[in-house]
Amino acid sequence: MSNHKLTQLKALEAESIQIMREVVAEFRKPVMLYSVGKDSSVLLHLARKAFYPAPLPFPLLHVDTGYKFHEMYEFRDWMAKEIGAELIVRRNEDAIAKGMNPKEFGVARCCGALKTKGLLDALEEGGYDAAFGGARRDEERSRAKERVFSIRDEFGQWDPKNQRPELWDIYNGRIHEGESVRVFPLSNWTEMDIWLYIREENIPIVPLYFAKERMMVKRGTMLIPADDVRHLSEGETPEPVLCRFRTLGCIPCTGAVYSDAANMDEIVVEAAAATRSERETRIIDHGANSMEDKKKEGYF
Amino acid sequence: MSNPMSEFNFKLSQEIELLRLVTVGSVDDGKSTLIGRLLVDTKGAFEDQLLAVSRKKGISSAAEIDLAMLTDGLAAEREQGITIDVAYRYFATPKRKFIMADCPGHEQYTRNMVTGASTANAAIILIDARNGIMPQTKRHTHILGLLGTPHLIVAINKMDLVGFDRKVFDSIKAELADFCARQGIHDLIVIPMSALNGDMVSVRGDSMGWYTGPTLLEVLESLSVLDKVDEKAFRFPVQLVNRPQTKELPDYRGFMGRISSGTVKVGDEIKALPSGKTSRVKEIVTFDGNLDEAFAPMSVSLTLTDEIDISRGSMLVHAGDSIEETREIAANVCWIGSEPLEPRKKYLVKQTTNTVKALVSEIVFRTDIHTLEHGASDQLGMNEIGQVKLKLQSPIFHDRYADNRGTGAFVLIDTFTNNTVGAGMIV
Numbered sequence: 001m002s003n004h005k006l007t008q009l010k011a012l013e014a015e016s017i018q019i020m021r022e023v024v025a026e027f028r029k030p031v032m033l034y035s036v037g038k039d040s041s042v043l044l045h046l047a048r049k050a051f052y053p054a055p056l057p058f059p060l061l062h063v064d065t066g067y068k069f070h071e072m073y074e075f076r077d078w079m080a081k082e083i084g085a086e087l088i089v090r091r092n093e094d095a096i097a098k099g100m101n102p103k104e105f106g107v108a109r110c111c112g113a114l115k116t117k118g119l120l121d122a123l124e125e126g127g128y129d130a131a132f133g134g135a136r137r138d139e140e141r142s143r144a145k146e147r148v149f150s151i152r153d154e155f156g157q158w159d160p161k162n163q164r165p166e167l168w169d170i171y172n173g174r175i176h177e178g179e180s181v182r183v184f185p186l187s188n189w190t191e192m193d194i195w196l197y198i199r200e201e202n203i204p205i206v207p208l209y210f211a212k213e214r215m216m217v218k219r220g221t222m223l224i225p226a227d228d229v230r231h232l233s234e235g236e237t238p239e240p241v242l243c244r245f246r247t248l249g250c251i252p253c254t255g256a257v258y259s260d261a262a263n264m265d266e267i268v269v270e271a272a273a274a275t276r277s278e279r280e281t282r283i284i285d286h287g288a289n290s291m292e293d294k295k296k297e298g299y300f
Numbered sequence: 301m302s303n304p305m306s307e308f309n310f311k312l313s314q315e316i317e318l319l320r321l322v323t324v325g326s327v328d329d330g331k332s333t334l335i336g337r338l339l340v341d342t343k344g345a346f347e348d349q350l351l352a353v354s355r356k357k358g359i360s361s362a363a364e365i366d367l368a369m370l371t372d373g374l375a376a377e378r379e380q381g382i383t384i385d386v387a388y389r390y391f392a393t394p395k396r397k398f399i400m401a402d403c404p405g406h407e408q409y410t411r412n413m414v415t416g417a418s419t420a421n422a423a424i425i426l427i428d429a430r431n432g433i434m435p436q437t438k439r440h441t442h443i444l445g446l447l448g449t450p451h452l453i454v455a456i457n458k459m460d461l462v463g464f465d466r467k468v469f470d471s472i473k474a475e476l477a478d479f480c481a482r483q484g485i486h487d488l489i490v491i492p493m494s495a496l497n498g499d500m501v502s503v504r505g506d507s508m509g510w511y512t513g514p515t516l517l518e519v520l521e522s523l524s525v526l527d528k529v530d531e532k533a534f535r536f537p538v539q540l541v542n543r544p545q546t547k548e549l550p551d552y553r554g555f556m557g558r559i560s561s562g563t564v565k566v567g568d569e570i571k572a573l574p575s576g577k578t579s580r581v582k583e584i585v586t587f588d589g590n591l592d593e594a595f596a597p598m599s600v601s602l603t604l605t606d607e608i609d610i611s612r613g614s615m616l617v618h619a620g621d622s623i624e625e626t627r628e629i630a631a632n633v634c635w636i637g638s639e640p641l642e643p644r645k646k647y648l649v650k651q652t653t654n655t656v657k658a659l660v661s662e663i664v665f666r667t668d669i670h671t672l673e674h675g676a677s678d679q680l681g682m683n684e685i686g687q688v689k690l691k692l693q694s695p696i697f698h699d700r701y702a703d704n705r706g707t708g709a710f711v712l713i714d715t716f717t718n719n720t721v722g723a724g725m726i727v
Contacts, residue, residue, distance in 0.1 A: 004530040004563065004595045008318035008397040017599035018558040021539040025612050025653070049587035050599070053552060054544035137388045144387045147415075161376055163385060165411045165636050165720045167418040168709045169558070170650055174718040188399050190390045200314065268310070292375055 009197050016185040017050040018169060019148060020132065023183050024057050026173040027130035031123070034060035034087070036072045037248045038205050039134035039186060042194055045203045046185060047132075048083060059086035061131070063122055065114035066096050067250035069227065075206045090122035101230070102252050116299045120156045123180065130173070130181050138190045139278070142292035148187050154178035156298030191278050195271045199264040209267065211244040211259045222255040246278040309394070316392070317525045320399045322417045322449070324440040325426030327405040330457045334426060334495035335389060335402055341502040341517070342391040384409055386416035395521045405436055410443075410683040411636035414723050417444055418709075422451035422523050424516070429462045429492075432472050438479060439669045442685065445485045446632050446725055448702060451523050452480075453489045455516060460494040464507045482672055491516055530595035534562030535623070535699070535707050536616040537652035542601055554585055554601035555610055560652065560706030563595040564602070569619040572610045573697045578619045579606040596706070613654040615697040623699060623707070627692045630664065630727050632701075633680065637714060637721025640679040641688065647721065649692060651710035657693035658712070664689060687727065701725035
């Protein structure tokens with residue numbers, strides 16, 4: 001009897017690495033979507049493992065909305081430099097010039113212009129036929145249904161009713177001219193796995209994930225960052241709150257949680273005891289079928 | 301801190317293993333209730349997710365949650381009230397993490413059931429005690445048998461609706477055991493259950509004292525996970541050749557792949573197929589440092605002591621081992637394409653990291669899933685199962701699926717639509 005055991009994190013790691021290598025082997029021009037969040041950090045770490053000792057065989061693409069936290073921009077640039085990765089930043093400059101924002105135009109329109117259109121334009125411009133994303137199935141109920149290889153038509157749209165069967169660990173990456181594939185190597189990871197893995201592997205993450213006293217406004221049950229006064233409504237007064245972010249997005253649409261978890265051990269303990277899902281702090285998800293609708297339009 | 305560190309055991313969290321599960325059954329057999337029960341009992345769903353689908357304010361039991369709303373993630377599913385595609389759910393106990401593929405019950409969506417079942421270490425087959433064995437029970441059990449799912453757990457549910465009658469349980473159990481024995485499945489774990497009340501899910505309850513076996517969660521926590529795939533012959537399908545050609549690594553040549561089965565050590569004599577050339581393992585390279593030994597299902601890179609011809613699609617095996625190399629295969633096939641499989645049609649076969657053209661030379665038989673009888677047929681329609689012979693344009697290296705899942709499995713791809721249309725298991 002052998003004593004070979006793979007812990008569940010190592011089993012997930014092995015699966016993710018295999019997926020990334022299949023994509024690099026079978027696609028002409030892959031790219032990795034890099035959103036600077038914790039899932040992106042794990043995705044990038046796994047990519048470095050997958051192709052070690054070679055450098056990353058694809059660039060990182062950050063679809064910037066202009067509304068990210070300054071800590072995210074600093075971390076992004078530091079990280080790319082640290083590991084010698086090629087970083088491409090794309091923004092929907094048209095919409096940004098027109099002053100697109102969630103307060104006046106609504107969250108759906110703002111996301112559609114800055115994120116979905118920004119992403120689709122960047123993918124088209126780069127001629128990428130495969131794009132890695134850090135989405136996990138435990139995040140949201142329509143994501144729970146998506147394949148690891150998600151085939152998108154020439155408009156980047158997902159057809160959830162007609163997904164390609166995905167058998168064993170054999171991935172069918174054959175696509176027609178114009179089609180592309182979104183690949184989710186973290187499909188089977190949970191939020192808890194992400195935190196445990198970051199802790200175990202000492203993966204650097206944006207400091208916003210750690211608790212600190214920050215200037216915030218309280219909007220209903222949400223804690224909204226007061227970094228940019230343009231996003232605040234009348235009567236909202238910033239006050240210092242000890243808090244941290246469980247997920248990171250755009251400043252106007254990302255809430256923080258009350259927390260004193262200031263290091264990885266404390267974050268893991270907090271995640272283990274959490275009774276509310278992390279997406280609760282993301283305004284983007286609060287609509288009838290919002291994530292599925294956005295995916296159908298080409299969103300990640 | 302509000303949560304003392306002692307509440308979370310880091311050491312334990314690092315040691316837990318992964319068990320992949322699939323749940324199958326007919327429509328309305330209480331699958332959603334069972335899954336909801338497992339999620340609620342193991343805290344696999346968050347409060348805000350449960351509240352969003354609860355029928356009342358607050359949650360005190362699984363019955364009060366519309367669990368289908370939780371798992372049916374697509375608008376079309378909620379609109380039609382049926383499950384179309386597999387939903388993956390995640391939960392953990394202090395001993396294990398579980399990935400559960402919740403499969404649709406409708407025959408029309410069998411292709412999605414095969415997707416969910418193909419990676420599973422264990423299957424939970426739900427049966428409504430009032431209805432007994434349904435056609436979908438047979439179809440799903442037969443597919444699970446073909447897929448070689450290592451552990452089959454049968455949950456005879458809704459025992460509360462048959463007065464917790466042991467005779468009902470015994471009779472369904474006997475009938476199913478007989479159906480399974482006829483296709484060579486002998487290890488069934490059968491549990492009477494009331495998912496609604498929670499009896500025999502994570503707690504025993506007090507209605508079925510006559511049942512002395514384990515609860516479902518006890519079974520799930522004790523099943524073996526790796527199924528000794530590391531003790532089988534070493535199989536290493538090469539995904540990519542890594543040649544950084546950088547200043548620091550001008551001559552590095554690493555063969556990247558995931559060990560499909562078996563174990564490899566530094567110094568092992570290996571053989572590369574198709575060339576048949578031999579060499580020795582020089583290093584087992586990983587980002588975290590070189591290893592002396594690696595085993596399935598790890599993803600690693602191997603370097604060899606000699607420069608031999610190896611590229612994507614090559615297979616590394618131990619030098620003394622034999623593996624089938626052939627241009628003609630016979631295989632059991634679950635057909636999931638909308639256009640039928642017919643003799644003389646051409647497809648692509650993707651097996652390990654190889655993709656080759658294939659021609660259907662013969663349909664050996666089609667299986668009647670009710671009687672398990674093999675009959676002649678000139679086609680396999682959607683959701684039908686049979687055995688076919690394929691001629692391949694170039695040879696592949698394989699084992700029998702029953703001996704080795706990783707090297708015995710393949711998918712059939714339609715060359716016109718690029719869709720995956722068949723799941724193949726080499727016999």
